[in-house]
Amino acid sequence: MNELLGLVSNVGFPIVLSIYLLTRIEEKLENxxxxxxxxxxxxxxxxxK
Structure with a gap:
């Protein structure tokens, strides 16, 4: 959780959100x-036949 908060403070919310969504969508696309x-x-x- 601390890593996530650190990322948000360093690179910004939109970038973290994009990375999160891309990793979640990748598995669903593979399925x-x-x-x-x-x-x-x-x-x-x-x-x-």
Whole structure:
């Protein structure tokens, strides 16, 4: 928590908020990419039948 407060005081709130949101969104985007790839594989299997 002290590190977070130190960052806010040194580089500013918008930069810290941007970094926080980017790290949270990155994991969700990876999960979404995996789901899209799985869906693509299922659709490919259905089309070949």
């Amino acid at each position: 979404l990419t995996q789901s899209i790839n799985k869906l693509n594989n299922v659709i490919s299997r259905i089309e070949t």
